Amino acid sequence: KTEQAVALYDDFFPDFAGTFYEPQVSVYTLEALEKVGRAEDGLTQLEKMIVVLGSREMANQDLDLLRRCIGSYSEASVRNRGAEKTLETLGNFPGLDPNNQALMTWLKMQKVIVLQTMRSELKKDAPEYAALTTRIDQEFREMEQFEVKQLSEIALKMIGDYLSNSDNPFLGVRYYEELLVRENPDADKLKASADLGLGRLEARRPDKAAQNSARDRFRRVIEKYGDKALEPDAWLELGRVDMALERWADAKEAFAKINQNKKWLTAVERAESNYNYGVCLEKVGDLGGALQAYNAVWVTATKYVEWSSQAFEKVMILGFQDIEANNTDPIVIRAKKIEYYELLKLKMFQWQQFEETDALRRLKRRLPEMRDELGITVEEEKAIDFKLGLDQVAPAPAK
Known part of the structure; x- marks a missing residue:
């Protein structure tokens, strides 16, 4: 040849x-x-x-x-x-x-x-x-x-994408808008991407009108264009903006859709989706489902600490509420809460290497608070350390 x-x-x-x-x-x-x-x-x-x-x-x-x-x-x-x-x-x-x-x-x-x-x-x-x-x-x-009107369609997309991820993201708007008004096959191939990009920018604005416009754009990407490659991102953005609009039931459905499609999005985005699914379940009153979602995040996505630490914090809060709602014997209540204390202590030891998040800092402060609230004695603390294998471990250096 x-x-x-x-x-x-x-x-x-x-x-x-x-x-x-x-x-x-x-x-x-x-x-x-x-x-x-x-x-x-x-x-x-x-x-x-x-x-x-x-x-x-x-x-x-x-x-x-x-x-x-x-x-x-x-x-x-x-x-x-x-x-x-x-x-x-x-x-x-x-x-x-x-x-x-x-x-x-x-x-x-x-x-x-x-x-x-x-x-x-x-x-x-x-x-x-x-x-x-x-x-x-x-x-x-x-x-x-x-001149924007002289740019090719792919140039409009690339410049819009670049600017939307820059320090001045809203400079990308005119490039996406130009793509959407063009009527030719090359523009048609990129309109889903332009609508998604504009929606992301509108979702960042504080006013409800812009957020609702963003919501409409994400739905168009899902329902109109047929671009399967962008559908996962559109569902994630739709869930995010529905949370901002406090449309908890709608947001729940968006994150449920993502969770059902195991190959969608990156691992960290899936961790976010599952955490947000828990938040939405909590908001609509399904505390059991929320606990299950939060547990799934911190157990299976531990290394994505931004989400796993928030999920674990939620587990601590909802776990205490669940214990108090379903038990009347103070001895049983204390024993079950101590189990959560043990879990928190173990995780704070295991997660020392993680970069600190706001949730991690709150969890670290929560540990001595729980010890005092539960009246854990020195002997009980020693027994807990022995049980967790922490009795021979030197304390971590202060950060």
Whole structure:
């Protein structure tokens, strides 16, 4: 196949240059030329085709082919010229009209992809990681200066996503809104993402009108667009905004939906969902179901301490309430509460390595409070330590 592709290239050029299939032949033969040591021939030819494709009138553009050409060019250039030389060329692209904002945006987005790939190979605390982040930020700042209506659909999405995660997230609104008003197949593919992004921004506003608008957007993502990849995120956001609106029954259903789909979302997002499910159950009066949900979080998602510590705190509170509601004998009540004290003491020892959260700090303060409330004696404390295997353990150093 390599020989055939190289032969096709040599047969096609220069006799058929400028004909309809020149871009397709250029991108198709690039890898083969690379394999026989002629990468520069292929890269130089593809540079010409990128300018040709990117200079067509909007109505005549083949964006899929343009994307493929730029992506293939960039990958081959990195392999043969190196990342920095590729970035330099993408930034000063041969033959590019400086007034062609649309093509300039495509090339800038490819620069971002190269920079992000370079950054992904580094640890976050490396100085080079921060330097690459600064360079990525600079590319997006420059793209912000472009006329919104001249940007491609994928550029609108990428810039909107970038800005919505920046220090000024609401700057992303106009890019998402522009996507939603466009009527073409490329925009249609990204409208679910734009609605989700706008909904997330509206959900952050304190007024109920914005939050209700966000709710409508999340429901559209779920019910209208049919984008299965975004459905889990939309359910999570819907549950969050329903909690903010104190629509506890609706929020409960959203988190129940997530919990039923075991492959949805990341592990930490599932921990959040299960914790929020417990909160909603508690709000609608199902304390038994809430306890079950909270227990599931701290038992199965312990390392996600933001959620496991809150869940464990809830277990302590609801557990005491349950004991008092279902027992009248003070001796039985004290014995059952001591079991919770033992559990709390063990967990505070086991969770020493975790980064402190507000809930963890409250739980640590709660331990001596419970000891005093229950009137636990020195001898009882020693017996508890022996039972838990803590009698030979040196106390943890103070933080």
